[in-house]
Amino acid sequence: MKLRRRETVTLQLVTALGAAALLFPFLWMISASLQTLQEVESFPPIWIPEVPQWTNYVEAVVNYNIGRALFNSAVVTTVSVVGQLVVCSLGAYAFSRLRFPGRDAIFLLFLATMMIPHYVTIIPLYTMVWSAGLIDTYTALIFPGLFSPFGTFLLRQFFNQIPISLDEATLIDGGNHWHIYLYVIMPLSRAGLGALGIFSFLGIWNTLFWPVLVINSKELFTLPLALAMAQGQFITLIHIQMAGSVIACVPVIVVFLMLQKQFISSIALSGMKQ
């Protein structure tokens, strides 16, 4: 579709204006995170702080628990993403490639439960974690997320596209089923593993619901939880809250900018987010 010059200019302008409008809240957050409290609360709003208050970040990290929460989020997210990739890829490999009695029955059961959403299972899950004495532990944060049904299903779909003749070639060359998994399936599924990795990274880094339930003590707060609690407790300290929010956004934005192509294709691939 070729457009006339006039139309192109108009569209270009609309695009730029829309982008500016979307960036506006971001810029305000960054600006507010560098202002004094007095500046944040002044009217009309100040956009450029007189002296950038970098100490807001130090204060957020040291005095308002953001540093500890950043560490917790990093640990929980890393372990969860890696664990999920291992567990789900093994499960998907079994579903996709290995024949064993009961496999199809298990897969049917699995499909039947995939529709049931998180909020239905979360109450029994919470009572299980609670009666196992696991409230306020890393285990409670990490463990239930490792066995993602969605992840297993997604990877199985990917694995199914890999020609089975490659498996046979490996077997003929004297390899076993673990060789197939390690040297055929995994290397050829980088796109799928990348997509699942991105989904679970975003999901775990951003989630609030589960940490709110299973974590009580400050030492184990994840970033979203620490921010949510700060919003409740230091409701007036806007500049500190904004500094904390920026800290929570930076890792996601860095990863997003680095892996933009994979992000876009993985969202387009399955559209599952939120």
Place this chain on the structure above:
Amino acid sequence: MLSRQAQAGQDADGVTAGKRPRMSGIARKEAIAGYIAISPWLLGFMIFQLAPILGAFYISSTEWRILSAPEFIGVRNFDKLLFNDDLFWQSIKVTVIYVIFRVPISAMLSLALALLMNQQLAGRRLFRTIYYLPAVIPLVAVSMMWIWIFNPEYGVLNSLIRVFGIEGPQWIHSSRWALPALIIMSLWQVGTGMVIFLAGLQGIPAHLYEAATIDGANTWQRFLKVTLPMLSPVVLFALVMNVIGSFQIFTQAYIMTAGGPGNATLFLVLYIYRNAFEWFHMGYASALAWVLFVVVLVISLAMLRSSEHWVHYEGRVGGA
């Protein structure tokens, strides 16, 4: 394929030769590898998915205050929520209004953005990045940001409105404006939809547009007769996903409004959360969760059903 047939043949031979199904050494090895590979996931699936689903069935038929033993009360929880709980109906009302406004508006905005991004504009990749960015950052941070944007006194939104000499509303502090405020805020994250639509647009073969142009179709006709029908499966998918996601809104209300003012943003998931984890009515909360599931399921199925009339599938004769 060949090997599967060969394998099947071998299994059949095993049956006839040994009277009962016996596995060859190779098949046994494969089965053992299969059990080992699946066992971590299967164990987790049974403990963290299957057991909780069965548990949720049972719990929803009990009165359970977590510290004492659950007491079986049949369908009384469902009876109460349907006929004797104004807050439940309030939460349904609030959630449905949110979905009804958010889903179509964000679909139209995402489609418009995707069409824009599909043009040969300068800086297209940069713009795509900017449009998508809000969709990836943590919802908690988004909420914190918007609390201050919506601040009636010194928030940027109202100071922008003041430029026109109008005093803006109280936004999240007003029972009338809190829900619209959350809908507006949700539109900030239209990037996900845009990316899905953009992928769909790029999958439409160029020759269809060429053929339409030769037949004398103008831009608008090409959009109506080529783009929309070809995109309709993607639209259906995006709408269903968005409905499912929107029904589960929680974080924004939890952080920004605490369900208020005056229960104006008491979304269903927040109400479930309150029942279960603030008031410890585990049984009642489970019943609510099942109701939410059924509502979402029925709506999704209805949308899929209706799609027969408006979704065009390539290669199917007589499609709409």
